[in-house]
Amino acid sequence: MVMKLPAGSTNNYIVRVENLSVYFTKGGMFSKKILIKALDNVSLTIRNREILGVVGESGSGKTTLGRTTIGLQKPTYGNVYLNVDGKEINVAKAKFKEINKYVQMVYQDPYSSIDPIMRVYDVLAMPLRYRKETDIDRKIEDAMRLVELPLELLENRVFQLSGGQRQRLSIARAIIVNPRYIVADEPTTMLDASLKGEILKIIKDAREVKGITFMLITHELPLAKIISDRIVVLYLGKVVEIGKANEIIKNPLHPYTQALIDAYPRINPEMKDKLKEAKIKPDIERPEKGCIFAPRCPFAMPKCKEQEPSLKEVAPDHYVACWLY
């Protein structure tokens, strides 16, 4: 039997997400219980050694997707598989110890994700000691070099580091155990524009040098474009478009992706005052059925309100969920 792979798959994948839904409930004590569909029937694969950019506005399910792929969040329905060392591991069913040698995470806020009173050396030594690894000093030096932190900082405490240095340390802590796959959740959001470029470069270097696959979660489309091989656009818990990064930016197919790209400011004073009114309404309503974007879509047809579109390959390796195609 031939296994059916989700849109945009090759056999050389490291993560396979199959019909994944994650629901949360809100309220219940004093108010009506509401079901929030953080992810709704998402299928995709992450290819080996790729940097996959996941973009979408707040509440689109980006972080939930990242967390579920490394077992930090249990799926409500569907499965996530990790394809490493020649075997496929079902992430939700596996013991955490079984998968945590393959996966790591870099968090958004470098001020709260590292213990401020630890020494830099200990931050990096701890995961190695936990895994009973040897040659700790050499591995720490290698990791510090890869993230371009001066070795003199090893004796410093974390609170003495700047935000940019802390985020480098956070990446070093993730790569030091030689994982195969890292979820980087908005790693540049808390940093000044002047530091973002350097963090992106480190992620690229880590991929080149160590062959690590990255999921880069961001709400900043330009950053995703600069660093990713492919981009996934999420909207209210659904994948609306997947494709090569350049292709998505140059030739966006889904009306939501198009609106996102139009809304991006460009440094170009001639653009001033020529700016068109944003095509789509800013307020979110989630429809009961049909395409989730239909209430805001300028091209919505009667069919869009009735039936939900599924991902369709419109151009080579470029998938979109929209009835226009």
Place this chain on the structure above:
Amino acid sequence: MLLEVKDLKIYFYTKRGVVKAVDGVNLNVDKGEIVGLAGESGSGKSTIGYGIMRLVPYPGKIIEGQILFKGEDILKIDEETFRRNYRWKKIAMVFQGSMSGFTPVFKIKDQIIEVLKLHGWNGDYEERIKELFKMVNMDPVLADKYPHELSGGQKQRAFIAMALALNPELLIADEPTTALDVIVQQYIINLFKKLRKELGISIIFITHDLALLSEVTDRNYILYAGKIMESGPSEIIFKKPRHPYTQALIDSIATLDKDMIKGIPGTMPDLSNPPVGCRFNTRCPFAKDICFKEEPKMRMFSDGDEVACWLY
């Protein structure tokens, strides 16, 4: 000139020393002008905003300078008169993170009515709220809701409505779009343009997002470590910036037409012990001897650009 800030110095008296957050800043805003104030975090841009509102938080203090509003030095007015006649009435501010600035336990409407009442608004409160909500492109029905029932973008617009309640002549908007997604950001930007056109209001737009500034401002001030590095019309600042800091800042912004972005190596100096000479000398690729000895003065160019740099 609506607002003239002259040689403003705001220092913070902390246990670790005196932090010179704003150190001799000059800034002008004309009537109906949208002026950008940009820089990295810690450059002092919000502190200037708070200074103009006379709301500098403890342990900060305005120690020198003048803030002339229509020619009158508002730093010389006593607090009671300033509160009654200027703050919110003539100069209003949309604070950073003001989306969470509403009290969760009262309806938006009641919070705006309180502002109107406190400042002795003569007229129908309900009518005024309707007017204000229309001005910020919102359904007046939403005024009857509690803050948690609105989305982030709606709350931000409601706060702008509250800032406009008393017809101020100057609006200071401190990072008004930072926590919003791009589509909502575009709405807020278009809203500012509309307010300027319809009300003739002047706006100081404080942000670290230069790409966004380039779409809305007439003139800009680029701030670094408490000092203005460059100021000038948007066509110059974003097209051919002269100061190495402005150049680096623009190179570091990610836009969709770029394939790679550069960073600015190094970090901002400790402002309790700022470097001698130009404050950017620790990170500047062009720094020469004089930059470490003497502070450059503002130099004006014929195209209206002003730069404090020894390269020129």
